[in-house]
Amino acid sequence: MTPTKIIFPEHTQIQKENKSLLIIGSKTYKQSTVNMLLEEAKKKFSNVMFVPIDKIQILSVEGKTELIYKDKNLLEFDAIYPRLSSRDFLLGEAVLKTIENSKAYCPVNLSAYQISNHKFYTSKKLSNQGIPGITSTLFISPKYADYAVDETGYPFVMKLISGFAGKGVVLINSKEQMESILEAVHLFEEFISTQKFIKGKDSDVRCYVIGDYVIAVKRKCKKGDWRANISRGGSASLINPTPEMLNIAKTSAKALGMDLCSVDLMEYKKKWVVIEVNFMPGPFRKFLGSMIAQQWIRFLFEKSGKNQK
């Protein structure tokens, strides 16, 4: 796969329309990403606002729920883009449920937030749709871990359900190693998910799904690290997605109910399989500048005010 000329969808005329956009950030939002999104959004939308989720007030009475920030009703925006992580569940689920019942366009839904932040559930949901993934298991009791190993074999990757950005992920090579880790995991009353370990080529492909459009990025992992997450170091470069990649990425996003997301793929037995679907992907600013953010904003602008609710 050699990088070739990538063609992006054309931006509509740089002409501000009377449209408004609200970006809801995770309470652990990255300032540089927010600044970039706001900068791009202000070029298109006449009114743009960013609110971290922990600053939102949710006011509920019978038959009516409002999202308020500094006395402003947040449901009046034409489009709302929630960028939330698994750390925002307490307010995130309530906020997304409220948005779903508003007139604002939202590129992601509540169920997608719940499923994509649960690695096993994502894998299960996709496999039911015939989307290729990796054999995974989910169980509660370490006592029955051997049955899970029967499915994946050694080595396997153990993930905690709340794990993200490559953290909370352990590579297990033997029964002894598994037993000592399970003991610690059980103390924290975590749910245990295991996944068959696939030895990749030292790289994976992240597909940014933006509606019907896909931008593919090849990511190389940091030397000595088997995880390809850019947040842990490594590098990234644009590639032309193959029809197989396009199909998997688009079908995965559709199966989970997301117009904006990223789908991470890895090559396994000469086929592409889904590793993870991200509800709140980073824009790879270091390697791709503002390109991803521009495409997100273009899409949100085109969709805003067209909600069929």
Added chain:
Amino acid sequence: MDILILAEKKKNAEMFVSAIKAKGHNATYIRLSKIILVSKQNESLIKSKGEELAPYDAVFIQARTTLAPFIEPLLDQLESEGCYTTSKKGSYYIGMNEPYQFVTLSVAKAPIPKSITSGNAKNIEHLSKKLTYPLLAKSFIGRTVQQAIVVNNARALNSYIKSIKTEIDGFMLRQFSKADIISSVMIGKKIFSVKRKFTDGITAEISEGKIYKVSESETKTIFSAAKACGYDIARVDLCKGKIVKVDPIIPWTDFNKICSERIEDYVADFLIEQAIQNEGKRKVKYDFLGLRKIFGKTILGWLFK
């Protein structure tokens, strides 16, 4: 009919297994911790101690909502196999997160006390001006309640907030009524209720309550609450006609004692009825001459995988 009771402990399942068997149907108990969910290239499976779960017509899950990250994919799988479940997909996520549950009830136009949730303690006093005291103040870490206290005025609320030393993820303030609680168990269309007295700032336990006949409007509210949260069998608590709790976990023996009933018989009838209605919807894997079912659990079981 084949009915499965999935519970955390055997004692939570035995009464239902016996009641169903007494009515001439098959009932099995499996401990929830024995279940392993498996996702493969093109299929997902539910296994118990390495064996694929046999097809059941109905499944009754008795598990705490804190197990939602495990129960939700399980419910999704059972639903995709066409199996009837008393709790619907999504119901455990709703039960696990109180602010989300109240938004869900509000969206469904079910009567709830006015409430405000925020992730920040700084403006909680300012927010309280939108509500009327007394208030039930709750703090959360993740989706778990850390502390709950009734405050009668702004000063009490302020001192409560100041007393919180750990980092929290959110606050919920809810208008609180100093009144009796009506705790009900709903099984399909049947409701059993207990009135719990509120005296000297304390609500009596269910075991200390008295049998109560719910009004037409209360009945409607109980059904709408359980339906909005995705349960066919649930506990619903009302205070002055407003919903204060919806939970799939029910203290069965307390309700039986106060209501002088064997509520498990109603549960059994309901499960059998649902299983019969659901017959034919179950997506059973191809089973030539029923051999898979006969030999599936024997030493020859591997031949039919």
